[in-house]
Amino acid sequence: MGAILVVFAAPLVFAAPADDLQQKISQRSLDIEQIEKEIAAYKAELSKTQETSSSLKSAIQTIDLNRRKLGAEINLTSTKAEDAQSNIAQTNVDISASEKEIERERAEVAGILRSMDEAGSRSFAEIIFAHDNISDALAEIGDFQNINREIHTQIEQLHIAKEKMFAKKSDLEKEQQKLRSLEAQLADQKSILDEEKKSQNSLLVETKNKESNYKKVLADAEARKKLFEKELEDFAAQIKQQVDPKSFPTPGSHVLSAPLDDMKVTQRFGRTADSVRLYVSGTHNGLDLAAPRGTKVYSAADGTITATGNTDEVSGCFSYGKWVLIKHPNGLSTLYAHLDIIKAAAGQQVARGDLIGYSGKTGYATGPHLHFGVYASDAVEIMKYSNSRYCKNAVIPIAPVNAYLDPEAYL
DSSP: OOOOOOOOOOOOOOOOOOHHHHHHHHHHHHHHHHHHHHHHHHHHHHHHHHHSOOOHHHHHHHHHHHHHHHHHHHHHHHHHHHHHHHHHHHHHHHHHHHHHHHHHHHHHHHHHHHHHHHHHTSOHHHHHHHSSSHHHHHHHHHHHHHHHHHHHHHHHHHHHHHHHHHHHHHHHHHHHHHHHHHHHHHHHHHHHHHHHHHHHHHHHHHHTTOHHHHHHHHHHHHHHHHHHHHHHHHHHHHOOOOOOGGGSOOTTOOOSOOSSSSOOEEEOSBSOHHHHHHOTTSSBSSEEEEOOTTOEEEOSSSEEEEEEEEGGGSTTOOSOOEEEEEEOTTSEEEEEEEEEEEOOOTTOEEOTTOEEEEEBOOSSOSSSEEEEEEEEGGGOEEEEETTOSSSTTEEEEEOOGGGEEOGGGTO
């Protein structure tokens, strides 16, 4: 019998990305960068308009800028979704190529094993006597040894190929999850844009596009807000519940994360020059953060959604608007108010950094922003405010004055 001849497979090579997919992915990266610059410019303009004196003209300008910003964000999300789809398509191509390589490699290994099996029943003595000279016999024996080494190499390559394929499949699952998230975000952004359009139409109808009417609308809202605020302050003062300072972290412990990607404080907690002017009590019970409509709002720590609510369901209730309250295991509870969209439900477990809503201008707000409050959990309650003259039956979190904590002391 002559020496066994085996042709070994070439090293595994995965298919290169198709040119059109590469071009699309590259172009979208440039598109995303350009749109992000456009959004940043809108945010800068919005910041300027919100710092100017309140007027019908500036209010309309702010709404228009918000609409254009939201339009750009919708475009950005849509582009990212298309990019994710391209990545999914490319990953599927790579997976298909790797599966073919694995199948080819498996067939090569099976062929080698069959050859070894056919020759494996012969003893060394039989191999030697089957040849005319010892050199040919030793050459055949050497071939078996080489085959044995090579089959180990082929099997190792097969394992590597499988690992690469599983990694690609993991990438695919991540891209699919990303796409689902982007599609949900796109729907949210479109919903907020629709609300902004309604807001503009409502404002124009209410004011009849007259500055004097706008000033009256603002004055009436401010008056009703102060009446409710005084009522709530009196009610909170009647609550005599004790607050144990040992039941929550000490100030300066930094146990909370920022609820926004970009933290710009517009109104601090407690007694400030602005709070004396703006609030009946002279103090502000939370932290106001600049946030254009549609800004993502995140949970400041792990916790459980205690409740959500919407005071706008009660006509004339100038309060928190759409809000979310989260109870954290460390003895603190956090409030997120004036939201446009709530993305959480009572009883839901959330992790630090989870999306819980989008900021807006619901409730009483002279401009889009996030009201971020911190309470001692043991003292805050969710109550149906049945005795209120101005927010009758509105559901809101209520706590004694000493249960309100400075959010900046924990961020």
